[in-house]
Amino acid sequence: MSVSTPELPAAIGVDLGGTKIEATLFGSDMTARDTRRRPTPRESYADLLGALEDEVSRLRHKSGVTDLPVGIGLPGLVDAQSGVSVCANLVADGHALARDLTARIGGRVVVANDCKCFALSEACGGAGAGRARVFGLILGTGLGGGLCQDGKLVLGLNGLPGEIGHVALPAHLVARHDLPLVVCGCGRTGCMETLVSGTGMARLAKALTGRERGGPEIAAAPDEPENARILHVWSALAAELLHSLQLHIDPDCIVLGGGLSNIAGLESRLADALKAAALPSVRLPEIVKPAFGDSSGGRGAALLSLQPNERDMP
Ligand SMILES: [Zn+2]
Incomplete structure (x- = not known):
């Protein structure tokens, strides 16, 4: 081009x-x-x-x-x-x-x-520029993304690569925190999107504390004890998603987008959580904010x- x-x-x-x-x-x-x-x-x-x-x-x-x-x-x-x-x-x-x-x-x-x-925009001249394998991860109303290899989208048989919101929630965390399994917009039950997207974080807050609250309220006071617990569990769930992403796609770089990406320090919070969830001794992808938003x-x-x-x- x-x-x-x-x-x-x-x-x-x-x-x-x-x-x-x-x-x-x-x-x-x-x-x-x-x-x-x-x-x-x-x-x-x-x-x-x-x-x-x-x-x-x-x-x-x-x-x-x-x-x-x-x-x-x-x-x-x-x-x-x-x-x-x-x-x-x-x-x-x-x-x-x-x-x-x-x-x-x-x-x-x-x-x-x-x-x-x-994902394509951030891979071409954006926050993922110069990286061979870039995953754009949207944490917004929904949870989705896209994969670029050498500045081109990977399309697959159906156009599905990146539809990771519909990966199943990890059973061990659902059991440990007694999390709800609800029907997702895709028709399946217990998708990552139901607790890890922006609207999912509000549902997670309700499940953990009895009161629904959105990302901006949580981000405004991340050290308040209930908010800290919500962020801790959310990060553990998101880390399982990134771990799956790494096993399947192994990107060099993950560019965050969507409303939750505005939470201060989210990229380092996710990097720490992925380090704890990933296989030992693997290289970890760079996790960055978007250049173009x-x-x-x-x-x-x-x-x-x-x-x-x-x-x-x-
Ligand atoms: Zn789904």
Whole structure:
């Protein structure tokens, strides 16, 4: 990918969320040149396609390049082969968005899970730059991620690599702390996401102390005894997740994202917890905060639209 001529437009990145669409024009140095937000249409798929067409057309017109490539990141699974999305909070659910938008606007359109866009953005010029194997881990409303090898997403058979929120909770910690096993959004019971995501931390707090409290409240007073206990158990659970990640993927670097990544010192807390959970004598991955934060979704989607096809739609 060429990143040497900042004055030239390179790609459009769209962060397609449940409540807002943010479309950004990136120069070839991958800095934002123009960006605009609008509410996400929720009534019909045709309205959503129309809104995306409007935003892309405006930015293509501004860039002077009528077929500028477009990358879209959305909160859901995108099948690696059919391009069909599973995204409960969007009217794109069940549709092949890249195919349908391409039919309206032409040029290259790619659609990917937003956690994977985050991972790609941080692997390419972000906090994981220079590392061969980078895992982007989102600790937000949900728990997910994406794997990049040498600056490219690893897609697999289905587009699943990184969907680690649906790994089972560790039995020994569930038993030791008498933790609840609840049904996850994926339909399985006792997934890591149910206790380790941002909403999961609130559920964990309720289970351990009888009172629900969110990450910001816990982060504001981490040494308060109940908060310290919540963070201790949460870190032990998260460390088991990182241990599994290491056994399966063995990344050089893990870049944290999502709301919980704003907790001060979380990266060193997780590094210490992983050291205790990992196999003896193994090298540990670097755990770091993101370079681009909330803007990584659109940036990663734009980067994806510039990469050669492996399978077009992760
Ligand atoms: Zn699940």
